[in-house]
Amino acid sequence: MFSKAATKSFTFTRSWIKWVHIHLLLLLVISAQSVLGGQIVKYLPGYDGELPFKLETGYISVDESELFYYFIESEGNPQEDPLFLWLTGGPGCTSLSGLLYEVGPMEYDISNYTGGLPKLTYYPHARTKASSMIFLDAPAGTGFSYSRTPEGWPSSDTKSSEQSYHFLKKWLVEHPQFLSVQLFVGGDSYSGITVPLITKMIIDGNKDQAEPYINIKGYLVGCPKTDSFTDFNSYVQYAHGMALISDDIYENVKRSCKENYVSVDPANTACLAALGDVQKCLKDLNRKAILKPNCDLSSSDPDRRSLEEGASEFLSQKQTVPQPWCTTFELTHNNIWVNDESVQEALHVRKGTVRQWERCNNSLSYNMNVFSVVPVHKELSRSALEVLVESGDHDMAVPYLGTLKWIKSLNLTLVDNWRPWYVDHQVAGYTVKYSEDGYRLTFATVKGAGHPAPEYYRRECYHLFDRWVRNRPI
Numbered sequence: 001m002f003s004k005a006a007t008k009s010f011t012f013t014r015s016w017i018k019w020v021h022i023h024l025l026l027l028l029v030i031s032a033q034s035v036l037g038g039q040i041v042k043y044l045p046g047y048d049g050e051l052p053f054k055l056e057t058g059y060i061s062v063d064e065s066e067l068f069y070y071f072i073e074s075e076g077n078p079q080e081d082p083l084f085l086w087l088t089g090g091p092g093c094t095s096l097s098g099l100l101y102e103v104g105p106m107e108y109d110i111s112n113y114t115g116g117l118p119k120l121t122y123y124p125h126a127r128t129k130a131s132s133m134i135f136l137d138a139p140a141g142t143g144f145s146y147s148r149t150p151e152g153w154p155s156s157d158t159k160s161s162e163q164s165y166h167f168l169k170k171w172l173v174e175h176p177q178f179l180s181v182q183l184f185v186g187g188d189s190y191s192g193i194t195v196p197l198i199t200k201m202i203i204d205g206n207k208d209q210a211e212p213y214i215n216i217k218g219y220l221v222g223c224p225k226t227d228s229f230t231d232f233n234s235y236v237q238y239a240h241g242m243a244l245i246s247d248d249i250y251e252n253v254k255r256s257c258k259e260n261y262v263s264v265d266p267a268n269t270a271c272l273a274a275l276g277d278v279q280k281c282l283k284d285l286n287r288k289a290i291l292k293p294n295c296d297l298s299s300s301d302p303d304r305r306s307l308e309e310g311a312s313e314f315l316s317q318k319q320t321v322p323q324p325w326c327t328t329f330e331l332t333h334n335n336i337w338v339n340d341e342s343v344q345e346a347l348h349v350r351k352g353t354v355r356q357w358e359r360c361n362n363s364l365s366y367n368m369n370v371f372s373v374v375p376v377h378k379e380l381s382r383s384a385l386e387v388l389v390e391s392g393d394h395d396m397a398v399p400y401l402g403t404l405k406w407i408k409s410l411n412l413t414l415v416d417n418w419r420p421w422y423v424d425h426q427v428a429g430y431t432v433k434y435s436e437d438g439y440r441l442t443f444a445t446v447k448g449a450g451h452p453a454p455e456y457y458r459r460e461c462y463h464l465f466d467r468w469v470r471n472r473p474i
Contacts, residue, residue: 038071038174038348045342047120053105053128057347059145060170062163064152066353068144069171070099070135072128082182082217082469084133085168085198089189089225089452091160092364094143094357095135096338101331102188102454103127103461104135108333117340118333125462130469132178134171138164138194141364144344146353156367161197165205168198172212182217184386184469188452189398192224193368196376203383218386220465223398223452226406227372229262234402236261236278241401242290242394245281253278287396289450334359374406381410384438388468392449392456393429400445407443412436421464421474428460431474442468 038058042050054073059066074081086103088095100106105126109119127133137143139155147153155163172179185202187195199219206213225231240250253274257264261278264271286294337343338357380387389407391400412434420427421444431444444464446453454461467474 038069041346041348044120044346045340046117046337047106052122057349059350060167060174062166062170064147064149065140065163066146066148066350067140067163067167068137068146068349069167070095070347071175072099072104072133072135074132075105075126075129076131078132078181079177080181082131082184083178084127084131084184084186084220085164086133086135087138087164087185087187087191087194088135089187089191090142090360090364091139091155091157091190091366091368092142092361093190094137094359096137096143096334097359098188098454099135100334102452102458103465104133105129108337110333113333117343118337120337123458125459127462127465127469129462130466131184132181134168136164136167138167139364139366141361144347144349144354144357154365154367157193157197157370160366161194161201164194165198165201168202168214169205169210169212172214176212179212180215183215184218184220185216186220186222188222188224188454190225192221192226192398193370193373195219195221195224196373196380197370199385200376200380203380216385218388219380220388220390222390222454222461223392223395224389224403225398226377226403227374229372230374230406231398231402233260233262234399234405235396238396238399238401239278239282242396244285244290245278249274249277249281282396285396286450289392289456290394290396291448292450331359374409377406378410381412381436381439381441385440386468386471387439387441388465389441389443390453390461390464391443391445392451392453393445394448394456395451395453397451404443407434407441410434410436410441412439412441415440423460423463428457428463442474444474 038056041055041057044051053075056071056073057069058071059068061067086095086098088098098104100108103126105123105128106120107123109121112119137145139145139160140147140152141155183202185195185199196219199216202214202216206216236245236250236253239245240247253261253271256268256274257271261275264275266272284294286292335357344357389403391398391403393400413436414432415435416431416433418430418432421429421431427447429445429447429449431442433443434441446457446460446464449456449461464474466472
């Protein structure tokens with residue numbers, strides 16, 4: 001037996017060792033956060049004064065890749081508002097596009113630009129009013145994301161989705177305060193492929209008790225590429241509905257091609273001739289936004305390569321230099337601002353990892369190995385999820401008719417029939433809602449919008465999002 005003095009000494013020694021262990025653990029955690037965690041950005045070149053929202057940037061290591069992100073904390077109630085993982089299309093287009101041109105709280109001051117470094121202004125109708133948002137550059141080669149090894153550069157639909165899923169898990173471990181809030185996965189255009197894949201990985205991971213548990217609530221896809229055949233095959237019907245081709249041309253091509261305008265038999269000369277008549281009517285239109293000038297196809301044009309895949313000759317248009325009255329003129333501010341050394345320093349970009357920043361990396365080594373995610377949507381419809389699908393009704397790159405077709409193929413129950421939705425007492429688009437065993441899917445068009453819709457009608461898309469994410473009537 002120990003004496004009282006020895007027992008007291010032993011107790012003190014054990015307590016002291018425990019105290020040392022706890023503080024060593026804390027030091028290790030702090031040290032790890034300093035290496036792995038993001039860094040706060042309070043000031044940005046081109047913006048006057050301190051940023052009026054919390055911006056964090058950083059890298060997360062996944063396999064050989066260092067994936068770069070921009071995180072903006074909700075300007076509402078970050079402890080209760082949902083968290084969004086947001087991806088931009090391409091593949092290979094930076095999520096900074098979503099932040100600056102579509103859904104974030106900043107934009108370029110285009111109208112007052114006189115040269116030099118572009119100015120930034122605060123944009124009030126941002127989705128960060130109602131949610132925290134992680135804008136992820138994925139895969140490696142996109143934006144500021146890069147690979148540490150040559151083997152890490154090539155990617156694919158499945159690899160990019162898996163890496164985004166593992167990125168999210170690691171990010172949540174580093175930001176445990178967001179583990180309890182509801183999570184949504186969102187993206188537009190080509191991200192219509194990866195968003196449902198990531199969502200399914202989260203649900204499967206939760207079922208397999210993967211750590212950490214992710215509180216997945218739903219997903220959002222805008223102007224989404226979903227099925228290679230259905231998306232592109234709907235363009236003829238869309239063109240007819242928009243009075244871009246006549247009744248006679250439409251009936252002839254529908255009869256000659258048997259409503260298949262993508263995989264055409266070279267021996268079917270009648271179909272090829274009929275498609276030629278369609279081409280004469282459509283070739284000079286801007287496929288992303290049919291009311292906009294045909295000057296939007298430049299090297300910085302998002303999703304150009306992916307949307308041309310399998311879309312036949314009708315998607316081939318001439319490249320033109322963007323003029324000030326063209327929508328792509330606004331995109332030129334990206335290359336000037338983001339490639340400025342002071343901007344990259346403010347964003348905490350690692351020097352030497354990116355030779356020349358591009359909005360969309362058209363030289364990305366990427367295998368588009370998933371041709372349809374309709375079966376994935378079908379499987380997800382067995383889970384209690386909130387889903388928003390939005391489409392610009394002037395988008396001929398991914399026509400809303402094709403999107404509606406795959407939605408109807410899910411065989412969900414119609415709960416709210418086709419009707420208009422409003423902003424400021426004006427029709428902003430049309431919406432329809434489906435439900436099945438806790439799975440609720442809302443489809444909405446944005447009147448007059450192109451591809452993707454928020455790039456053209458940012459404020460209206462904000463109101464659509466705000467009502468949906470707060471579970472209010474649209």
